[in-house]
Amino acid sequence: MNSFSRKAAFRIAAVSIVLAALASVAAWFVAREKAEESTVALAIEESQRLISHSGAIYRPDAAATEHAVQAAKAITGGLFDIAEIYDRNGLKLAETMTAEGEEVEPLLSSHGRPAYTRASYESINLADGRWVLRVFVPLRESLEAPRSAVTGYFEGVRVVPEWQQAQMRSDALGIAALVGLAALLCGAAIYPVVVNLSAENERRARDVLGAHLSTMEALGRAIAKRDSDTGGHNCRVAWIAIRLAEQLGVAGSDMQALIVGSFLHDIGKIAIPDAILLKPGKLDESEFSIMRTHVEQGEEIIGGIGWLEKARNVVSGHHEKWDGTGYPRRLEGLAIPLSARIFAVADVFDALCSKRPYKEAMGFDAAMAILERDAGRHFDPCVIDAFRQVSREIHDRLASCSDEDCRTLLDERVRSHFGLA
Numbered sequence: 001m002n003s004f005s006r007k008a009a010f011r012i013a014a015v016s017i018v019l020a021a022l023a024s025v026a027a028w029f030v031a032r033e034k035a036e037e038s039t040v041a042l043a044i045e046e047s048q049r050l051i052s053h054s055g056a057i058y059r060p061d062a063a064a065t066e067h068a069v070q071a072a073k074a075i076t077g078g079l080f081d082i083a084e085i086y087d088r089n090g091l092k093l094a095e096t097m098t099a100e101g102e103e104v105e106p107l108l109s110s111h112g113r114p115a116y117t118r119a120s121y122e123s124i125n126l127a128d129g130r131w132v133l134r135v136f137v138p139l140r141e142s143l144e145a146p147r148s149a150v151t152g153y154f155e156g157v158r159v160v161p162e163w164q165q166a167q168m169r170s171d172a173l174g175i176a177a178l179v180g181l182a183a184l185l186c187g188a189a190i191y192p193v194v195v196n197l198s199a200e201n202e203r204r205a206r207d208v209l210g211a212h213l214s215t216m217e218a219l220g221r222a223i224a225k226r227d228s229d230t231g232g233h234n235c236r237v238a239w240i241a242i243r244l245a246e247q248l249g250v251a252g253s254d255m256q257a258l259i260v261g262s263f264l265h266d267i268g269k270i271a272i273p274d275a276i277l278l279k280p281g282k283l284d285e286s287e288f289s290i291m292r293t294h295v296e297q298g299e300e301i302i303g304g305i306g307w308l309e310k311a312r313n314v315v316s317g318h319h320e321k322w323d324g325t326g327y328p329r330r331l332e333g334l335a336i337p338l339s340a341r342i343f344a345v346a347d348v349f350d351a352l353c354s355k356r357p358y359k360e361a362m363g364f365d366a367a368m369a370i371l372e373r374d375a376g377r378h379f380d381p382c383v384i385d386a387f388r389q390v391s392r393e394i395h396d397r398l399a400s401c402s403d404e405d406c407r408t409l410l411d412e413r414v415r416s417h418f419g420l421a
Helices: 003-054 063-075 099-107 162-226 232-247 252-264 267-271 285-292 294-302 306-317 338-353 364-373 381-399 403-417
Strands: 082-087 092-097 120-125 131-140 150-159
Touching: 003 120, 003 131, 003 162, 063 082, 063 092, 082 099, 092 099, 099 150, 162 232, 162 252, 162 267, 232 252, 232 338, 232 381, 232 403, 252 306, 252 338, 252 403, 267 294, 267 306, 285 294, 294 306, 306 338, 338 364, 338 381, 364 381
Parallel strands: none
Antiparallel strands: 082 092, 082 150, 120 131, 131 150
16 A cells, blocks of 8 residues: 555545544434423423313412312423423412422522413533423413413423433434444545546656656757767766765755756757857857857746756756856855756766767866865865765766666666656
8 A cells, every 4th residue: 555545544534533523423412402302392292281181270269279289290200300380470389399300499590470472491501410401381271272372381390311311322422323434434435436546647647757757858868969969978967966966865856856957957059059069179259158148048948848947957057156257147155056066066077087079088086186176166065075975986887888878877866756766
């Protein structure tokens, strides 16, 4: 399982757990709400039925109190822990309560004479942790006529028992388990689809990146041929720059930018006239001024072309010098991008150690002596220090390599740093 697959599996599982947790909370509140509503509905129905059956609120004589007490007793101990019955004027006719009702009664707020016309309830969490429902029911002349005259009032208090709360918790956990299981099953079904889509996108992205790299390498070879080179220098200097950058700890997008810049560092030479670019002898001052413009020409060519923009630092800065005497901007020291400082060392080293039509290849010691001499003037001393540690390895590796072998070496490092290995 690759890193993306692990990440996708972890996130899907995390979402399932979060859904289960949210479902548990929601289920608890839904179960609590349903318990409240069912208690109130049952209170309205049972209180009106029992009280109406007893006739307590219809009797104008002293017997009304006795019948009200009987009705209250019938209600108390079953659904309610406290039962209170009032006449139409809000005068209390009867009050009965269980032992638990007696405990909670002092904890409840008092109120004036009832005068409401609609049933309602309160949900109260007591300080000792008990949950209490308090219902207020107007009693009417006819159970079948909701708009008939109010003939009395019933108020009841129910201390929700632990078994009912346990049942609610059980229902909530059951719902949470079902939601969590459903989420996991959906995740299990979605996971392979997500992974396959990701793999397909990654494959397409790799294909596009591979095409970009092939185009970049082709451009590099075209530039080299324009400059009467087989392309071997381009491959060698790019590989040297990569190896030196690795020694310096360069990685990721910075390394990729250096690689693209190494291939395209002289892309501006496409715009230099052949009479100057291919002149066998030394350029005069006027010709050299034109030759120097290949830096600005290169910046214009790559400007605005997405992935080629990565080459900008090397293209614009590979002829700058540590002491500020380079061109085109006469940048000095750390103002020169690191990738350009690295490439400058690689470029000069390969030029010194390579055979050209107008010169023989220079030996390793002589080439290194020139680099050491120019540290602090042409080159960044820290980059020279790092190059010193790998220079012999680089020289010996390239000394026995054909151009094709060098391309193979370079391709391996390029694909590795672009994640295509």
